[in-house]
Amino acid sequence: MRFIVSFVVLIVLVVGALFFFAGRATERPVTQIEKPVELGNLAN
Template sequence: MSRLIVALIVILVVLVGGLFFLAGRETKKEPVRMEKVVPLENLAK
């Protein structure tokens, strides 16, 4: 096999492995509670 084909196969295997690694990561975050001041004019409508 030529070096070009071997290099393409290695790059393809690395890319597919990286995709599976990123897909399997746990990225769950807890929601952050934010309090915001609401003017009374907006509530009167």
């Protein structure tokens, strides 16, 4: 019985860690590249 409880706790920890690291990997900071634009180019 104790083995089963330990096994379930281990599985929950592994699955939780996978979700945690998967969520961290997708959080990328958004980089914005701003270029100076000539006002003459906007008039065309």
